[in-house]
Every structure is written in C-alpha cells, then in structure tokens.
Amino acid sequence: MRIGEVARLAEVSPKAIRRYEALGLVEPTRQANGYREYDDETVRLVREIRVLNRLGIPVEETRPFLECLVAGGEHGDDCPESLVEYHRAIEDLNAQIEVLTARRDGLVRRLREAAYRRSGVTPPEQVQDLTTLPAGLPVPVDDGAADHLVGLRSPTVRLEDTDGSLIDLAELGRGRTAIYLYPLTGRPDADIPAGWSEIPGARGCTTQACGFRDHHAELLAAGIERVFGMSSQTSEYQREVVSRLHLPFAMLSDPDFLLADELSLPTFEFEGVRLYKRLTLIIRDGVIEHVFYPIFPPDQHAAELLRWLHEKAESR
Known part of the structure; x- marks a missing residue:
C-alpha cells in the first residue's frame, strides 16, 4: 500500500x-x-x-x-x-x-x-488547595428529597452554558445526558468560607469537576452522549472554572433556580445565599432515568457513574 x-x-x-x-x-x-x-x-x-x-x-x-x-x-x-x-x-x-x-x-x-x-x-x-479533599468531612444522608424525580420528563427550562449557547433541557435529544448539580466552585485566590467544610456534602466541587474531566472519554464510551455541570453561579464565573480546570464539557448557569423550582430539587442556604445540593440527573430520551443523591465523596462520583453505566450494559 x-x-x-x-x-x-x-x-x-x-x-x-x-x-x-x-x-x-x-x-x-x-x-x-x-x-x-x-x-x-x-x-x-x-x-x-x-x-x-x-x-x-x-x-x-x-x-x-x-x-x-x-x-x-x-x-x-x-x-x-x-x-x-x-x-x-x-x-x-x-x-x-x-x-x-x-x-x-x-x-x-x-x-x-x-x-x-x-x-x-x-x-x-x-x-488553599481545592484539588484534594480534607479528611473527616461530614457524610450527607439521604433525606428523600430526590425520591420523586425518576420517571419525570425533563422540563422546558432554557439555561445559558459556558459556550454562550442556550440549552433547553426538554430538547437534549436522544441518548443519555448527565447533569451534575453542585453548590459552587471556589478559586485558589479566595478562602473557603468559614463553616463550609462542616456542611455535609458541600465541599468538593472542584474535585468533582476534575473527576468528570478525567473520566469524560470513558463516560462517552460507556453511553453518555453529553455531560453538563450546573450551579447557580454566573456563566462568567463558570467560564473561569472551565478554563482553569481544562474541562472538556460546558457548565450550565441557573441563578434563578428555574430547574429547582420545576422539579422541586433539593437546595440549601449558606450565609443567606440559596445553593443547589449536590445531585446528578441522568436524563435519557427526555426522561429522568436515574438520580444520584446524596453524593459522597464527590471526587469519586464520576467513577461511580461509570460503574453504574457498566452495570446497566451488563444487565441487558
């Protein structure tokens, strides 16, 4: 040849x-x-x-x-x-x-x-090192706040992503989409707020994002069509995170908690600010197929999702 x-x-x-x-x-x-x-x-x-x-x-x-x-x-x-x-x-x-x-x-x-x-x-x-989790973090418990979600249709909610596009969650297309919701990501140039590490499930957004980054190719190979991170932070703030952590996927910004209100998603308040609780939605063909909640430890969650996908494939 x-x-x-x-x-x-x-x-x-x-x-x-x-x-x-x-x-x-x-x-x-x-x-x-x-x-x-x-x-x-x-x-x-x-x-x-x-x-x-x-x-x-x-x-x-x-x-x-x-x-x-x-x-x-x-x-x-x-x-x-x-x-x-x-x-x-x-x-x-x-x-x-x-x-x-x-x-x-x-x-x-x-x-x-x-x-x-x-x-x-x-x-x-x-x-401040945001890429590793300290020992002894409190473990969140399942309060049942996500029990109602499986089987619901993804609502018509349009959110801006870090690429500058509007994503309609009711129009994600065929196949599986993973949307992991998180409270907020910190920055190396700012201190973690006092008391943040004492809130069960709050600490670890940066490590969770890095986990999805490192397993992104494997998740796609295992059947995930799209991955989004999502928080109530602005797209401008999220763009810095995507760039600094070299994330191969976009973040969704929901400062008005549109998705939380549509699906009654769990949130919490910290220093007078409403934030999402850590949760992952697996949306398949427009319907919520599976929910991961609570999530701990967050740095291992992408691997947990990957194991779930492999188990689903083996059970066919």
Missing part, C-alpha cells in the same frame, strides 16, 4: 510516517520504480508509535515496543525492555509534574498577593 493509505489507517500524517522512517522505526520496501511499498505490519507499528506518543513517550523512545512487535509479540509491551521504558517515561513525567506543580504554586501565591494587596487584609500563609 502507499503512504497515504498507511496514514489513513494509522490516523497519522504522511509527514509523521516519513519521520519514523528517518529514525529507522519503520522500513518500507522499494518497488522497481523506486516507490515506497508498505504492508499491514507497518500500519501496526505506526499505530503503536501514535498510541505511545500520545501517552507521553517520545517517538524516539518507542523502539523497544516496536522491536517487541517485530519479534512476534502480540503487544508492544510483552517484552521486558518495554517495561523498562514505561518506568523511564513515568519517572520523566513525575519530574515534569513536580516542576509544573512548583510553577503553579508560585503563580497562585502571586495571584493571592495581588488579590489581597489593596484589600487591607493579610492573606493566609498557605495557599
């Missing part, structure tokens, strides 16, 4: 294949007229390079995996040399993570200093 066909089958560019050739990772045969000729084994090798490179292994370091395949291995990591390369790549990534973490923490400190500089208030010495 020609290089264009290999590129199509392996989902890379012809330029990338020529680079692999220059590095001696793949070797085409030559026809009498001088044209390169590739076979199915080349496609297999190029696919292996692509997968490994996307995992963070440089193209130049994929040679042990390719040699394992050429030697007859079913998988590129069936050989001891490949495992050694895995360890080296992991150590390299850990070193990069340490450097990037130090840079991030430095930026957060400067951000907090700038935010507090003219406030007349001295910032705390420690930067």
Whole structure:
C-alpha cells in the first residue's frame, strides 16, 4: 500500500510516517520504480508509535515496543525492555509534574498577593488547595428529597452554558445526558468560607469537576452522549472554572433556580445565599432515568457513574 493509505489507517500524517522512517522505526520496501511499498505490519507499528506518543513517550523512545512487535509479540509491551521504558517515561513525567506543580504554586501565591494587596487584609500563609479533599468531612444522608424525580420528563427550562449557547433541557435529544448539580466552585485566590467544610456534602466541587474531566472519554464510551455541570453561579464565573480546570464539557448557569423550582430539587442556604445540593440527573430520551443523591465523596462520583453505566450494559 502507499503512504497515504498507511496514514489513513494509522490516523497519522504522511509527514509523521516519513519521520519514523528517518529514525529507522519503520522500513518500507522499494518497488522497481523506486516507490515506497508498505504492508499491514507497518500500519501496526505506526499505530503503536501514535498510541505511545500520545501517552507521553517520545517517538524516539518507542523502539523497544516496536522491536517487541517485530519479534512476534502480540503487544508492544510483552517484552521486558518495554517495561523498562514505561518506568523511564513515568519517572520523566513525575519530574515534569513536580516542576509544573512548583510553577503553579508560585503563580497562585502571586495571584493571592495581588488579590489581597489593596484589600487591607493579610492573606493566609498557605495557599488553599481545592484539588484534594480534607479528611473527616461530614457524610450527607439521604433525606428523600430526590425520591420523586425518576420517571419525570425533563422540563422546558432554557439555561445559558459556558459556550454562550442556550440549552433547553426538554430538547437534549436522544441518548443519555448527565447533569451534575453542585453548590459552587471556589478559586485558589479566595478562602473557603468559614463553616463550609462542616456542611455535609458541600465541599468538593472542584474535585468533582476534575473527576468528570478525567473520566469524560470513558463516560462517552460507556453511553453518555453529553455531560453538563450546573450551579447557580454566573456563566462568567463558570467560564473561569472551565478554563482553569481544562474541562472538556460546558457548565450550565441557573441563578434563578428555574430547574429547582420545576422539579422541586433539593437546595440549601449558606450565609443567606440559596445553593443547589449536590445531585446528578441522568436524563435519557427526555426522561429522568436515574438520580444520584446524596453524593459522597464527590471526587469519586464520576467513577461511580461509570460503574453504574457498566452495570446497566451488563444487565441487558
């Protein structure tokens, strides 16, 4: 086959294949007229390079995996040399993570200093870490506030998302949509309000969002068509969260609690402000198929949803 066909089958560019050739990772045969000729084994090798490179292994370091395949291995990591390369790549990534973490923490400190500089208030010495949950958080109990939801139709409620679109919850289309409702997300440059961690189920919105981010591709593969986060915060505030956390899905803003009033969803008050309780709706073909409530711990909820989807698939 020609290089264009290999590129199509392996989902890379012809330029990338020529680079692999220059590095001696793949070797085409030559026809009498001088044209390169590739076979199915080349496609297999190029696919292996692509997968490994996307995992963070440089193209130049994929040679042990390719040699394992050429030697007859079913998988590129069936050989001891490949495992050694895995360890080296992991150590390299850990070193990069340490450097990037130090840079991030430095930026957060400067951000907090700038935010507090003219406030007349001295910032705390420690930067608030929103990406991990503290131990000993109170566990929410099921108060029955969501028992009535399964089987209800998703109402005609139009909410703005962080992409600037209006989403009608009655017109989500076919398939499953996951909407996880949360009270509010904090920011590294602002302190968590006093008493917030003592409210059962309140703490953990950032970690929950990160969980949905990290499992997003798996959720789509398991049957979720769309994922939305949703709170009563403004779209402007939510856009900062989507950008900072690199979320691959949009957030819905419901400052007027339109959905809460339509479906009698559980909310609570904190310092005179009404907020959503943490809850996830699974809407399938316009009808609420399942509700997760209460949710704890929030950082494990996306994995919990993924297990539920797998169980549903196995029970068919």
